[in-house]
Amino acid sequence: MGVSQRFKSRMQRFLQRPGTTVDLGPLEKLLPKISSRAEELADLGDSELTEAAGEATDYVDICAFGREAARRGLDQTPYDVQLLGAMALLSGKVAEMATGEGKTLTAAIAAYGHVRRGKGPVHVLTVNDYLARRDALWMAPVYRLLGLSVGWVTESSSHEQRRAAYGNDVTYVSVSEAGFDYLRDQLVTDIDDRVQRELACCIVDEADSILIDEARVPMVLAGTVTGEQDPVHQAATLVKGLVNKRHYEIADDGRSVALTDDGLQAIEAKLDGIDLYADENVEQLSAINVALHAEALLHRDVDYIVRNGAVELVDEMRGRVAQRRRWPDGLQAAVEAKEGLNATAEGEVLDTITVQAYIALYRTLCGMTATAVLVGNELREFFKLEVAVIPPNTPCVRVDDEDRIYATRGEKEEALIEEIRLTHEAGRPILIGTLDVKESEQLAAGLNTAGIPCVVLNAKNDEEEAAIIAEAGTYGAVTVSTQMAGRGVDIRLGGSDQADYDRIAELGGLYIIGSGRHDSRRVDDQLRGRSGRQGDPGHSVFFVSIEDELVVRHAPELIPASPKMHADGLVQDDTVTYAVEHAQRVAEGVNHEIHRNTWRYSVVIEQQRIALAERRERLLTTDVAADLLRDRFPDETEEIDEELLSRVARSIALYHLDRLWAEHLAELNEVREGVHLRALGRLDPLDEFHRSAVPAFNDLFPKIEQRTLETFETIEVTEDWQPEEATLVRPSATWTYLVHDNPFGSELDRLISAVGRRLTSR
Template sequence: MTTLLGRFKQRLRRFAQKPGSADLTPYRALLTQVNARAEDIGKLSDEELTEAAAALRGKDEFTKADLVEIVALGREAADRALGLRPFDVQVLGALGLLDKHVVEMATGEGKTLAGAIAAAGFAIQGKRVHVVSVNDYLAQRDAEWMGPLYRLLGVSVGWLSQSSKPEERRSAYQAEITYASVSEIGFDVLRDRLATDEADRIVPEPAVALVDEADSVLVDEARVPLVLAGSTSGPAADPKLAELVKRLRRDLHFEVDDEERNVYLTGAGSELVERELGGIDLYSDEHVSTTLTRVNVALHAQWLLHRDVDYIVRDGKVHLINDTRGRIAKLQRWPDGLQAAVEAKEAVQTTDAGEVLDSITVQALLNRYPEVCGMTGTAVAVAEQLRTFYALEVLVIPSNVDCVREDEPPRLYATLEQKEAAIVTEIAEVHKTGRPILVGTLDVAESERLSRKLAQAGLECVVLNAKNDAEEAAIIADAGSFGRITVSTQMAGRGTDIRLGGHDSTDRERIAELGGLYVIGTGRHASSRLDDQLRGRAGRQGDPGGSVFFSSLQDDLFAQYVPDYDEAIEVAEDGRVTDSGALHTMEHAQRVAEGVHLEIHRNTWRYNKLIEHQRLLLLQHRDQLLTTELAWEELSKRRPERAEELADIDHEVLVKAARLIALHHLDQRWSDHLTFLTDLREGIHLRALARQNPLDEFHREAIPAYQRIVPDSWDEAEQTFAKVVIDADGAHLEDAGVQRPNTTWTYLINDNPFSSGLEETFKGLVKLVRRR
């Protein structure tokens, strides 16, 4: 009877859980076994502990008993090497990761240590592990921080960043565990795909990806293509054009759509521009693909991209801001002339253009790994997407100590000005007590505007945004100090704990009595998970804390996703909206935003699946060219007389020359194919007007185009082989006009195939490009 009752309770619990969540019960049983091993393992010397971990290596099958043993060894190693004894919840997290789940652990519960124990467990099984971080700082910090733990377990570890040199990257990838940001791994994979010598490739075959901030990487950035482009000499943006569009008047010369994502000339605007440019016809064959495009890009740069929101200007250069993390997107830029247009707008030196050589989405990059797991503080909200796109389930780990944070109801105001006035008043009132305050803003401009208003009110604050992100760790570490006011953009993925009393916990008890850290959100994010991550900065590990979010009817979230809201509402004297319907509508706007992003993700992946399939097939052919004598065999068969002329040259030289020729033309055809697909996708949604399915039409044109790549590349390679000079030094390809890019660009763009009316309405802005 007891057994039946237990089974019923378990099924009831599973039924109550959200889709995509796993049952914690089996892991609690394993935890009991891990705890039972603690006393015996504690008696081992350091050398014996290392030997015990080594004894687990080389097994054909890793059993549950082995899993228990490695986690028990990992707990003891963490205690000795780091002075950190993992709590039971961290052990549960490590067990869940080793079972290839996405574990949800509350902010401050020690995900880094749980992930390190799991990474060591995978490595001891003989699996190479990539710990995928959200930025370079966390990759280096965590690799160095967890290093003593790995060394005690006999596991090698490395890390890499944007500034890592090729040999440093090779060394990092040779380690059993490699810490790196998702973009750095992706860009290295792209560079390897264009290698002309097998020895130049540095990324090993993928095995295990352990993803930190898994919801951000696997969902928020999943549809973002990482792009490798070759340098080409392109025309810089015309400063005169930038000055011209500044003089245009909105609604007279140009119009901006309701979501402020697209801008286009009116008839009057076209006439003015044509007159100012010498009486040209913008829509003639001569100018429609050149001058008109540059005018539209200049308009986009002038009216849709805003300084201190989308980018900042520092040291005479335009630096992009990562809009999900509030940091500078280092060494990144926009593509397609947009970067140069923004630079012309800001009167700084402009950069060159480039052509796309290859690309890969973050989702496709991570799907290369046979095994994927991850950890984050907010996974249940995206459990459906994790299951749909990655076949992953979420394992929710309870907090080590119950959260006692007090989350106040959201406050809504009629106007932006009234909201910010109320925020300043709230900060002033709380600050009188000495309670530390963390204010989370949505962008740089807002953080600086708020800091000025606080200064006018006689309140001193510390600002953390993309302009001073180098001081990030120190600012965040002391955000819990007595009397401290910290204003920060985007707290997601900061990776540094906020301790009550600051980094040395001075006045901790005093601050706890005041209620702990007080978090104020100045607006609702497009994702409720980002709100939760900001809230989670307070009330860590059972500390007291509080949070409240302010919003206004003029916030971008409300304006974009509930643009037609015009109901009569009750407004207090200070502008606060007390109408429950309006409060509900703000929540609705956030859900709409989340739904739109999910729909874009789904439709983007439908297009990218075909492209990724084509890419994998092409890579198989490219690998044959790179690792065998296929190129020489094919070209000498096509041009036997040319092969006869070269008979006196060393065979290895001829093989290499033929390989370089074939690879060049194959890569060029693939680059052209990607350009064709980009152009095709940009207008494919219009096929719906003719009652055609855009996705079907995309496939109908993309498949025949792909099938011509290899034959066309062989034809071109044959022509080059016939005319290029080949001697003992190899093929003189540059003399024959066959030249690979001598510099490359790497960048990211927000990808959206515009395959439905919904997506067309919320058309994404091309973003984030990086030059290497």
């Protein structure tokens, strides 16, 4: 990259910031005071430091104590930029800090500060269990010196371990585990069974991933349903032999599929000539449509993998298996049927909350990530959060080349392998980011054929992620990865021990190669950010083809009929370069619109859930249910011991509240699934959804009281009375999962996609 191009690249990054980020000037003025205060603290003994740390409330003292505790506990003195990041978090901002700048320690200092300023307890929300446990153990010496307790929660934590972990001043936990614990706490019948305390303050790690990419993902608590039927397996058999463009057509955006007349006739013929559109066959038609989605739109080793006899979804943003994630509305069973597997139980939804709605429950919210500016508007829109861009401790000297664009995918892959071969021969370490599992394995096979040994990091072996990434900077290393490289793990030049640092630095540092552009620039930037940490030399480039899905889906009309290119297929045409950039902007716009739309539907449900939670809390913690029975049945209740009456009344009322809420959620799901059809009658789908959802919820509280009274009339209250005596049987088992919400969209989402494309292209 020439001087002018490097200057242009830096100016583009700089110009992204004005108007979208906060002024760090007032915080920077505090740095000399922090340094001076920290020098004073160096003379204190450990116990004296711990005692004094309990009195810190202003930013200067908080950062000074944090700095001294890190020096003693970790043998690391935080950089000024880390202290700036901590103050930004204390100010309730999202701190954008480059990869390798020490976000983990920054968060620990901020967590200490939030507790001392009376905003605790603090939850540090991570993207996975590994980081939750690692960071809690890593930062434990700092917390101990600061007089705070710290714990962590993972999927394997028991009920008692969870309660103990949440009892600490600071708890590290993945966002999904925290959300599931909240849902389970919302169903307890004894307040002592809860594991979480109040949701006071959270620091969100990888904030763009959790607050934007994961925001609309519903977390679900399900219960056992007996006698559940699975109509999808038969449907999967029926659609198996259908042919694309003859029996069905896939929409241009690849998000929906529909039977053609020929396809409909073929299916009906297999079903002895029935009319699938007759009222009595609606359920069967729905199952066929779901099975067709699974057959035509979901691809093995791209959207999911099959491992240990189970279908596991792949997180499209990070490339790793999405733990305990399911598709909704029979689609999971359809994919399992497609792969010849037995359907896993889906059960009845007992409660659900989106990631976005769960995080909104915290009184204080802040976060950190390497890529926040590009979603600054969304963070402001959905969470009222501003972005603070923290400068790097050492200026980044990584060279970022312009994209190499090829006419065909085959020419791109050939050039990619040749580039890797030449670089590998020199011994320079290479990290190649691919878009999906299938592509990573195909590339690895091509490299092996070319005699280039490589390590593959993808959703099939994600448990080895940390170890593989830690050594990706060693001499001669070639690492092929889905777009997940380095999340939470630094790549050090010369390997984890940096033994060969000078040798690798002389070769130009770690070479990052992207095998294609992702739908999000942030994910590309995350990949680039694996190289050039803390002033290290580095290099990055992306290989793209006109045939890549991103370009074909979002900008085919911008590709000229005969672009300027070299004999090897390398395109050098400004129009094509613009088309690739435009396609990525359109994809981001579409995802933003879908996020906004799904949240508009979730808002009313979330308002209802909060209102119901308040009613449930009163039932759980007061005698409101017993008072209802006393008012209605004064004679019958007069002879019953007050404590016994409270227990019985509470148990009955809570059962009916939980039962009616589950029924309400099922009803709303059916309404939402069908509401887009009303758009055909020029009705606003959201208005129609509200027209159904609001009256249904308004009927809920009277029904709870009515059923509570009816149940009490039928029972005989004895000293050892149990709910089962009144057939108030709760699910025998519950489990949690995340729903991959509308993975390929409804008709409504397809309309939104088209609108988003038009808006973004203006």
